[in-house]
Amino acid sequence: MDVLSIAELRALMREPTAPASPLLAQPLLLVDSAAAQGFDDARVLDWLKRIPAPVIAVGGDAGPLSRACDVHVPDTDAALRLRKAIVDCPLAASTLVQTLRLTQKLDAENGLVAESLAYASLQNGAEFRRWQHAHEPASTPDESGAAVELHREGERLSLTLNRPLNRNAMTVEMRDSLIEALTLALLDDGVRSVDIRARGRCFSTGGDLREFGSAPDPSTAHAVRGLALPGRLLAMLAERTTVYLHGACIGSGIEFPAFAGRLVATRDAWFQLPELRYGLIPGAGGTVSIARRIGRQRTAWLALSGQRIDARTAKLWGLVDAIDG
Incomplete structure (x- = not known):
């Protein structure tokens, strides 16, 4: 060409x-x-x-x-x-850049609506269906305890993602637990700071592929995201929230934390937006949260290329605010 x-x-x-x-x-x-x-x-x-x-x-x-x-x-x-x-995946690629062009002109809330509508359109598309048909869902590891652990010490609330065997994938269970915990922080005036961490080898590998396309239909999935998107609540808490990242931070595993006021990454942390290969675009708020940190063009490159960037590059671009250690 x-x-x-x-x-x-x-x-x-x-x-x-x-x-x-x-x-x-x-x-x-x-x-x-x-x-x-x-x-x-x-x-x-x-x-x-x-x-x-x-x-x-x-x-x-x-x-x-x-x-x-x-x-x-x-x-x-x-x-x-x-x-x-x-x-x-030309349909997903086109939808991605058009969504990024639009969300940069909107406030965060309307940007999330635009992203969700675009994501929903692709969930019923040929490229996503092709990926679904080619992938058999694996079994989910059996893990006990709360999906998100809460610990309160004075004015500080600490949240810990607690599904290490499943690489802290953003399942419905994890999503709902985060919403419950973040809602608590929003409603409690005594919570002055919120820390978010994760157990295991990585922060999160993003949306659980076993649950992709599991909603009754794309329009229902869009309605659910309008009511239950953890990133929306994290954005409301941004000024008092720090997220500590390590290992793999993939898809929603970086889209969600990017709403926080401060991101601290270990040197082994790496970041990736792989949704295009599924015939999708970032759907956990990434066209808003990541684009506001690193700009429209770098966000588009991450999503179109599907390539990883390391903690050093993430710090240079502004995706994270500090590297620990």
Whole structure:
């Protein structure tokens, strides 16, 4: 696929149809930003933001053209790696970048509604159904005790995710336990600070794949997220909440903590948004929480690439606030 020049972009603008779409042979655009230093034609920039597919800036310049695109990568090799992921799930990729474009213009609450609606649309899509049919759910480890342990000491409330054998996956049980604990913190004026940690080898591997698509239908799932999204409550407590991260922090295992006011990671922590490979987008608030920490373009790169970043990169980007140890 060619990397388009400014002249080629101007020519495409004159065409009556979009140059890229998940329904076309070209599900993305690659734009040469290295040769566009200082380019600021508002008509072209606005047009790029309306294309119903990922627009990837390729090259070193970080000027207006690059900022108008959905992702900025340093070279063609990096762009082609993203292209493969987009071609595999073009509907989810298109929905992702359109959602990120929208949520950056909305307040957090309306951004969560927009994300949930987009997620629901994909839950009934061919790409998610294809992934479901190819994966048999495994059994859930048997673990005793509360899914989230609570400990109160004076004005401090400590929460601990307590499903280490299941890698603290965000099951319905875990979700409901977090909502109960965070609601308690919101209602108790005596709670001045909230700490959240996790037992076991990692903080959380995100949504339990065994429960993906288990709601009666996507519209019901959207309604449930409107009532029961732990990140919404964590955002209300942000100024007095610190989350301590270690090991794998995948999907909702970073989308949820990113709502907190302060994130502290160990040096072995790593972060990943793998939802695109399932034909989905982040659905636990990540297009709001993560994007507000690291920006729309880096969030899009994480979700489109599915690649991991380490604690050092996360600190450099602002995804976490400190590295412990």
